[in-house]
Amino acid sequence: MTDDQVREDVRAWLAANWDPAMDRARWADLVFEAGWAVPSWEPQWWGRGLSDRQSRIVATEFAAAGAPGTGHDRANLFACTLHDLGTDEQKHRLIPPSIRGETKWCLLYSEPGAGSDLAGLRTRAERDGDDWVVNGQKVWTSFAKTADYGLLVARTDWDVPKHNGISFFMFPMRQPGVEVRPIHQINGESEFNEVFISDARVPDTNLVGQPGGGWSVLQVALAYERRLMGDLARTSRSARKPQADADSLIEMARSAGNLDDSLIRQEIGRVEAYAAVNRWNTQRAKATTDRAEAATLLALGKIAMSRILHETAKVQTEIVGPEAMLCGPDSPVGDAVTFRTLNAYFTSIGGGTDQIQRNIVGERVLGLPKEPEPYRDTPFRELPSSS
Template identity: 45%
Template sequence: MDDAPTTEAAFRTEARAFLEGVPDLLDGIDQPLERARRYLGARFDAGLGALDYAVEYGGRGLDRGFVDIFRDEASGREPGGNDAGLGIGIGMCLPTIRDHGSDALKDRFLRPGLRGEEVWCQLYSEPGAGSDLAGLTTRAERDGDEWIVTGQKVWTSGAEVSDLGILLARTDPDVPKHRGISMLVLPMRQPGVEIRPLMQMTGVSQFNEVFIDEARIPAGWIVGEEGGGWQIAVALLAHERASIGAGGGRQPIPTARIIDLAHRRAVSADPRVRQDLARLHTGTKIIEWLNRRDGIHPSVTKLWRTRQGR
């Protein structure tokens, strides 16, 4: 948007105004993926779907604090994009492309992904490369203007509904294993990609095996440098921890609304209520600040979120 709010209070008002219209926006749409897509498209078009992205990619160039404000306001009001299969793209793949991808990749993938038009999955683990992920054997070989990929991935969430996958593959077998890995974007809907659900005891399938047989990827769809995929994979996992720590964009307690409710019910002057509100506000801020950091902090965030929800 051209006139981005400069204060947190103004932004909070803007977010509330948009969120109040969500029930009407989603009225009559029952399928979870379609609900999430409709919501994400409207959120992006309203200037609220890419707050910390650059303006040229549909963002507003705001700091993470505004993302946290929107997350707080949206708690309980927005459809579960993560549950519908969109959380992997929004929370992990797209931030990785934003941070490490070429301008061409950003132009191609950021807007459609942020609007919910394309669903992503994460193609990391293999039958023989789980805890030792760097031992992966899926290979990608350059053939003119394309990469030819062959291998197998496992425990892939959302593969059955995905348009694209963020893929780790070995592009150089003659160097130490961590240095021979590249990150590529795999089009999932092509003849060389077969998806098989892994059925659980409950009869439900939450994960998939993905068999890749000479699937093709445009040469320019490599994230970062050839052979530099391991470092970028670690960066993506940091985004994953942050996304999980944030509850996939949903707070356990809508702090601002609880404080507002206390004011409206004229109980905010009660010392005991004020103490509880202060504890709630402090805990929420701890979650926000931990969630902005890499490493172990998003894991600590999950513990704080559990404590906050009690």
């Protein structure tokens, strides 16, 4: 189908089916059965076989109609990871409830001692019959309070090098032995949590990939996360935060009476230049059929979006001047700028820090030598530890 045919098809379907008063569960079923929830997936896996660009056309038309339910082929990391690497049984059992909104998920990756070096994780999973018994601690976990499943990486073999002894699980969150504690952030929110896991269980049927093969599964999941973060960075994550595009910056400068300031105009132009280059790079990532190249380009895109958000916050601060030091309902403009400035650090850390992304780009794009790895072939249990 051409892009215009896709647009006409989805518009006609929405006109015939969308009713804002419809029960949300019923609507989710309709979208799922029609293939609009994951339109870029294959028809045998509930999709329509569209391109990524056409999937975004679908999302645009749904948004224009005010209808939810599409975009899971980009935003649902749980479903996307299973779509790429899960068994047929896992796909049939776990993906449909997630797409229909019947189950929610979170990411159980980072640990207090394993952030940038995620392969240094110490949460352990030990086989016990048809289950794995999990013990450990995770941190910076968004939405852990409401999640039904966590995408969990845990160490299952301590006698091989650190990257080789990790396994990837779809971990049931609602069970004894799982404690979630919120983390209070500088911007006043508590989006992140600590998760303590004590003798909790995950069935072997929820193991994605092979035991000890979790690192490669994690790279696929991280690539989807980085793409999602790039998408989120292009839109407002909160009503308190102004949009990060040139048009909104121009309007803000016009309202503040300093649009004629040559420095501010130059800074707005720089933000738009970063955004344009990032759009081109994202298009390149979508066009390639090489998964390794796509993952590398998405790492570059994540750095770009982080830079764009920080630069946007800087320009907004320059536009509003001293008002940027204010927050609260009595100063809505200052409050929005303050929130963006503080929240920009979210994209510098989540999904892999900017520094880690630069390492990926340096090694895989520029061909720079890797950092020394003196313990590359050392069994994990023999690695030096400060704990």
